Amino acid sequence: MTKSHRPSKPKNDQNAAKLADKPGFASRKVAADILGNVVHKRRPLDGELDLAGGHSGFRALAANDRSLVRAIVGTCLRHHGEIAQILDWVLDRPIPEKTGRVLDILHVAVGQMLFMDIPDRAAVSLAVDLAQSDRRALPYKGLVNGVLRRLGREKDELTGDLDADLLNTPAWLFQRWVAAYGETKARGIAKAHQSEAALDLTVKENAESWAQQLDGVVIGAGTVRLKQKSAVEQLDGFDQGAWWVQDAAASLPARLLGPVAGLNVADLCAAPGGKTAQLASSGAHVTAIDISASRLKRLAENMARLNLSVETVAADLRAYEPAARFDAILLDAPCSATGTIRRHPDVPLIKKPQDIEKLIEIQSDLLGKVAYWVKPGGMIVYCTCSLEPAEGEDQIAAFLHSHSGFEIVPIAADEAGGRAEAVTKDGYLRTLPSQLAEIDGVQGGWDGFFAARLRRL
Numbered sequence: 058m059t060k061s062h063r064p065s066k067p068k069n070d071q072n073a074a075k076l077a078d079k080p081g082f083a084s085r086k087v088a089a090d091i092l093g094n095v096v097h098k099r100r101p102l103d104g105e106l107d108l109a110g111g112h113s114g115f116r117a118l119a120a121n122d123r124s125l126v127r128a129i130v131g132t133c134l135r136h137h138g139e140i141a142q143i144l145d146w147v148l149d150r151p152i153p154e155k156t157g158r159v160l161d162i163l164h165v166a167v168g169q170m171l172f173m174d175i176p177d178r179a180a181v182s183l184a185v186d187l188a189q190s191d192r193r194a195l196p197y198k199g200l201v202n203g204v205l206r207r208l209g210r211e212k213d214e215l216t217g218d219l220d221a222d223l224l225n226t227p228a229w230l231f232q233r234w235v236a237a238y239g240e241t242k243a244r245g246i247a248k249a250h251q252s253e254a255a256l257d258l259t260v261k262e263n264a265e266s267w268a269q270q271l272d273g274v275v276i277g278a279g280t281v282r283l284k285q286k287s288a289v290e291q292l293d294g295f296d297q298g299a300w301w302v303q304d305a306a307a308s309l310p311a312r313l314l315g316p317v318a319g320l321n322v323a324d325l326c327a328a329p330g331g332k333t334a335q336l337a338s339s340g341a342h343v344t345a346i347d348i349s350a351s352r353l354k355r356l357a358e359n360m361a362r363l364n365l366s367v368e369t370v371a372a373d374l375r376a377y378e379p380a381a382r383f384d385a386i387l388l389d390a391p392c393s394a395t396g397t398i399r400r401h402p403d404v405p406l407i408k409k410p411q412d413i414e415k416l417i418e419i420q421s422d423l424l425g426k427v428a429y430w431v432k433p434g435g436m437i438v439y440c441t442c443s444l445e446p447a448e449g450e451d452q453i454a455a456f457l458h459s460h461s462g463f464e465i466v467p468i469a470a471d472e473a474g475g476r477a478e479a480v481t482k483d484g485y486l487r488t489l490p491s492q493l494a495e496i497d498g499v500q501g502g503w504d505g506f507f508a509a510r511l512r513r514l
């Protein structure tokens with residue numbers, strides 16, 4: 058009879074287990090993984106960070122580690138072009154694609170070393186550990202160590218000449234901004250994208266007193282901008298439904314419908330419901346329609362927290378007919394989201410020109426259809442959080458060209474938060490992330506939005 062031995066744990070497994078316990082290792086591993094999923098697989102960052110169905114490693118982390126991952130990945134995406142350029146300079150030859158996570162590991166380390174308040178020593182050592190723990194990255198462990206140590210020594214020389222605006226924006230996108238707004242504004246937009254957006258809240262009432270209570274400033278009717286970012290669920294007023302998170306520029310389109318109390322208003326493409334909440338809290342009877350049942354579920358949860366009551370309909374607008382016409386319509390059409398890159402730094406990396414072409418077609422179909430759902434005399438606000446004139450100004454011009462019986466009702470500067478620079482000569486709202494200077498020491502900027510107001514004759 059042969060003697061049976063209890064198999065001892067292979068050495069590699071023991072090492073992996075030891076590494077997994079090392080402080081900071083799990084967060085860097087998840088950060089590298091998520092960064093790779095966004096950059097190479099074009100997976101939306103929001104989806105990866107979703108606590109219900111997102112990245113499993115991310116969901117398993119403690120709350121403070123999740124915040125760290127969010128910060129690392131956000132930083133690496135915002136500075137992706139700069140980091141890629143620096144790595145290009147310090148690597149003798151490109152790293153072959155099929156080498157596991159080597160490049161993602163390097164990006165995560167460089168992001169921490171150059172753009173975050175994390176000691177180089179920790180960033181380098183955890184990167185080496187990551188390489189050690191990945192079978193395909195293991196042969197590059199020495200290279201990871203050498204490259205990052207060199208970067209630590211030569212930081213100033215290596216970063217001195219970087220043109221961050223151009224490097225962090227795909228060339229095709231930057232050229233479109235130059236064509237639309239000119240080189241100076243295009244650079245301003247690109248620069249704005251290098252910082253994370255401030256935290257803005259739309260309050261139901263008493264903006265000044267909420268600003269005081271939450272340590273913020275009032276930056277326009279009903280918007281409080283906080284001086285510090287923090288977990289929103291823990292802020293005063295969250296549980297009682299006194300406010301919701303909404304960028305200052307995103308709060309403008311719904312207000313363009315004017316007083317809506319008592320009106321039947323259709324909020325089309327409504328989820329997750331920032332604009333629905335504005336309309337409902339202004340006293341409108343809101344029908345909120347969206348194609349996505351899961352996003353509508355979030356809308357319903359948001360309305361429940363805010364103690365607001367709205368009717369929700371899960372439907373593709375292209376295949377839906379309302380039972381009766383509405384007094385007013387808000388159409389927040391699906392778009393490239395290029396106006397929200399400060400909040401969604403993955404957008405420049407995952408969106409392609411062909412995606413924009415498809416969206417333009419959908420927007421045109423939606424507007425052409427829903428415009429007839431408003432009663433004669435009623436207002437329609439069409440908006441997108443895109444910087445592309447093709448998804449804004451051009452869309453409205455094409456609509457008016459092919460549909461009679463509608464007129465533009467120009468938007469005034471006081472409806473654009475009092476900012477004349479956010480209103481075009483044709484009377485459209487056109488906000489840019491580079492607008493809105495710092496206010497009382499509070500970070501400036503707002504999302505890039507387009508809105509047009511039409512009246513059905």
Ligand SMILES: C[S@@+](CC[C@H](N)C(=O)[O-])C[C@H]1O[C@@H](n2cnc3c(N)ncnc32)[C@H](O)[C@@H]1O
Nearest residue numbers: 326327328329330331332347348349373374389
């Ligand atoms: C820009 S988001 C809306 C944001 C929302 N209005 C807010 O303020 O919170 C666009 C929405 O359009 C929805 N959508 C896209 N295509 C649609 C369609 N054909 N019919 C209805 N909704 C659609 C998406 O599910 C998404 O929720």
